[in-house]
Every structure is written in C-alpha cells, then in structure tokens.
Amino acid sequence: MAYIKAISYYLPPDILSNELLAGQFPEWSVEKISSKTGIRERHIAAADICSSDLAYESVKMLFTEHNINPGEIDFILLCTQSPDYFLPTTACLLQDRLNIPTTAGALDFNLGCSGFVYGLSLANSLIKAGEAENVLLITAETYSKFINPQDKSVRTIFGDAAAACLISKSENNTIGPFIYGTDGSGGQNLIVKEGGMRTPTNLSSSEEKVDEYGNVHNAANLYMNGGEIFIFTLKSVPSLISNLLQKANLSMDDIGLFVLHQANKYMLEALRKKIHIPEDKLFIYMEDVGNTVSSTIPIALYHALKEKRIFAGIKVMVVGFGVGYSWAGTIMQF
Amino acid sequence: MDKQKFIDEFELALDGLEPGTLTMETNFKELEEWDSMQALSIIAMVDADYDTQITAEELKKSKTLQDIYDLILAKKV
Numbered sequence: 557m558a559y560i561k562a563i564s565y566y567l568p569p570d571i572l573s574n575e576l577l578a579g580q581f582p583e584w585s586v587e588k589i590s591s592k593t594g595i596r597e598r599h600i601a602a603a604d605i606c607s608s609d610l611a612y613e614s615v616k617m618l619f620t621e622h623n624i625n626p627g628e629i630d631f632i633l634l635c636t637q638s639p640d641y642f643l644p645t646t647a648c649l650l651q652d653r654l655n656i657p658t659t660a661g662a663l664d665f666n667l668g669c670s671g672f673v674y675g676l677s678l679a680n681s682l683i684k685a686g687e688a689e690n691v692l693l694i695t696a697e698t699y700s701k702f703i704n705p706q707d708k709s710v711r712t713i714f715g716d717a718a719a720a721c722l723i724s725k726s727e728n729n730t731i732g733p734f735i736y737g738t739d740g741s742g743g744q745n746l747i748v749k750e751g752g753m754r755t756p757t758n759l760s761s762s763e764e765k766v767d768e769y770g771n772v773h774n775a776a777n778l779y780m781n782g783g784e785i786f787i788f789t790l791k792s793v794p795s796l797i798s799n800l801l802q803k804a805n806l807s808m809d810d811i812g813l814f815v816l817h818q819a820n821k822y823m824l825e826a827l828r829k830k831i832h833i834p835e836d837k838l839f840i841y842m843e844d845v846g847n848t849v850s851s852t853i854p855i856a857l858y859h860a861l862k863e864k865r866i867f868a869g870i871k872v873m874v875v876g877f878g879v880g881y882s883w884a885g886t887i888m889q890f
Numbered sequence: 891m892d893k894q895k896f897i898d899e900f901e902l903a904l905d906g907l908e909p910g911t912l913t914m915e916t917n918f919k920e921l922e923e924w925d926s927m928q929a930l931s932i933i934a935m936v937d938a939d940y941d942t943q944i945t946a947e948e949l950k951k952s953k954t955l956q957d958i959y960d961l962i963l964a965k966k967v
C-alpha cells in the first residue's frame with residue numbers, strides 16, 4: 557500500500573496580474589476576468605527558466621520542508637509537455653542535479669491536466685509491485701512559452717509551476733482504485749501543432765491566425781478550442797466520478813473532499829452543479845496560481861493539507877482531465 | 891419546449907442582460923457582451939437546463955436564439 561508522504565511546490569517569481577491583462581485587453585475588465593476564471597494572478601517562468609528548473613526548485617523545497625534525504629529516492633517520475641529538450645529525459649538530468657542515487661530509475665511521461673493522477677497510478681503500482689519504495693513524482697510545466705501574447709483565452713488561465721510529491725509505502729493508507737479514460741479524437745482541440753517531427757518549426761509558424769473571438773495564435777503556439785474542451789469535460793467527468801464510486805463501492809457521502817483539476821472557476825462550478833458536489837466539499841485553490849496544468853491537483857492538495865481540510869481518516873477523490881483527451885480519477889484514504 | 895422559458899434562461903446565462911432584452915430572432919453574436927466566455931455560458935446552460943450538448947462548431951454556425959432552440963429540439967428527439 558502507498559500514500560503521499562509529502563508535497564511541495566514552486567512558482568516562478570514573475571507575475572501576470574488581471575490588471576496587466578485588462579490593460580492589454582480592455583474588453584475584459586479586472587472584475588470580469590476574476591469572476592469568470594477565479595484567477596487573480598499567474599506566475600510566468602522567465603525566458604531562461606525551463607521546466608527542469610521549476611522541477612528542481614520544487615524538489616529542493618520538498619527536501620527542506622519535509623526533511624527528506626535525496627538518498628531515499630529510488631524512482632523519479634516526471635510529468636511534462638514542455639521539456640527542456642527532446643532528449644535527454646528531464647528526469648535523468650534532475651537525478652544528477654538533485655544528487656539522487658544513480659541506482660534510481662527515472663522517466664518522463666507526457667500528459668497534461670490528467671498527468672498527476674496517472675503519476676499516482678504509476679507510483680502506486682511500482683510500490684505495490686515491490687519495484688520501488690520511495691517514488692519522487694514531479695509535475696512541471698512552462699505552458700507560457702507556447703502561448704501567444706495576443707491570445708487572451710489561454711493567457712488568462714494558464715500559469716507556470718512545478719510540484720513534487722514523495723509517494724511511499726504505507727501500512728494504513730491507500731491510493732486507489734483508479735478509473736482511466738482516453739479519447740484521442742479530441743487531440744486537435746488542445747494542441748501545439750508545430751515544433752514536433754510532424755511539422756518542424758519553419759517559416760509558416762510565424763503566420764498568425766485570428767479566431768472568431770479575436771484571439772491570435774500561430775501554429776507553434778498553444779491552441780485551445782475552449783468550447784469543445786468544456787463540452788468534453790461536462791461529458792466525461794460526471795461519468796468518471798460515478799464509475800469510480802461504483803468501483804470503490806462507495807457513495808458520494810463517503811468522500812470527504814473532492815480535488816478536481818483546477819481548470820478555471822467557471823468550469824469547476826458547472827461540474828459541481830452537474831455532479832451535485834456540496835460546495836464545502838469541493839476544494840478550490842487557483843486564485844494566486846492559475847491553471848498550472850498537471851500541478852493544479854498537488855498544489856490544491858498541499859493547501860488542503862495545510863488548512864487541515866485533509867486529515868487522518870478522510871477519503872479524498874482526485875480527478876484530472878484535459879489535453880489528449882485524457883482523464884483519470886482515484887480515491888486516496890488518508 | 892417553452893420558448894419564453896428558453897429566452898429567460900438565455901438572458902440569465904449572458905449575465906447582466908436585462909430581462910426582455912432578447913427575442914427568438916435576436917442575433918446574439920451581435921450583442922456587445924458576446925465573447926468566448928459567453929459562448930461557454932450558453933453551452934453550460936443548454937447542458938444544465940436541457941441535458942444535452944451543443945458543440946462549439948454548432949454554436950459557431952448559429953446566429954439567433956431560434957437556431958439554438960432548434961438544435962436542442964433536434965437533439966432531444
């Protein structure tokens with residue numbers, strides 16, 4: 557059996573505030589951005605700061621905040637879609653930078669907003685199979701580097717961050733069961749089209765397109781079809797949650813706290829109403845960080861633990877959903 | 891499907907709209923308030939109040955309240 561022994565996270569210091577956004581996009585007021593997205597500010601990585609740097613800082617914080625020795629780590633799992641390099645693997649570079657033993661296993665995996673839950677599943681499985689005892693699970697993104705400065709639909713939402721968790725063996729606590737979901741037919745609705753091998757970055761990528769709402773992007777930028785992503789979420793998340801409860805043989809009332817991917821306040825509120833989650837059981841933490849992709853759930857868990865909303869004996873459901881389309885959920889017994 | 895109820899729900903979804911502002915013939919995309927966030931509001935309203943989903947593409951092709959009303963009707967059959 558396994559549990560999350562410790563969590564820390566790191567935000568780069570530069571801040572993108574609603575005031576700055578409203579100044580650039582006068583059609584959206586500070587109040588409007590705030591009330592719809594639930595976000596007041598996002599942190600943005602400087603030009604020379606990459607995902608590995610954010611990851612490094614988050615793990616350093618994990619080590620100091622929780623008094624963890626790098627020698628204890630026997631596996632590194634790192635989730636990112638904005639790695640420093642095509643190769644080598646970011647997790648390998650971090651092994652060296654963090655003085656984690658060379659006997660540790662390390663790998664990156666490429667997922668977005670569902671990534672943390674998949675990482676929990678991998679870490680839990682490695683521990684259950686006896687392949688590892690202390691798994692370092694890192695989520696790190698710098699989506700800001702993909703974003704066109706003129707695209708308010710994504711600039712208002714996404715922030716950069718990294719989170720680090722230590723997943724360890726446990727006698728009493730459990731993670732699971734899991735429910736997974738994948739639908740690659742939605743791949744085009746949240747995508748960076750150029751820069752990979754299918755279409756290497758070339759001259760055409762600088763050609764900017766304007767969508768029906770005035771948002772600008774080129775083919776090397778992050779493109780999000782907000783309407784389609786919203787519909788996907790409304791369809792997939794409620795059935796995921798009911799299937800997960802059924803698999804765990806539990807009811808809604810047995811879950812003490814729900815921590816869903818912090819996409820934006822508007823989406824969470826629509827989901828909350830549809831699934832009938834009581835307001836006081838849906839934990840929200842995004843006002844000062846934004847949608848940090850795979851780090852939203854560990855950041856929210858960090859604050860839920862700090863605020864004592866998570867305590868011994870409670871069951872917490874976590875659900876991630878997004879780019880792919882990919883989704884997954886699990887229940888953690890604390 | 892009650893048309894007046896549908897108009898009321900549409901106005902409620904586009905927050906800040908005075909009741910009675912819209913008719914079935916209104917081209918909602920010409921409203922000053924219309925933007926990508928309002929589009930999400932309409933998708934959410936249809937999902938919550940009519941238990942069906944209109945796609946972003948369908949919304950893109952629609953102009954009037956009547957268009958959305960007809961889409962819902964077609965999906966509910």
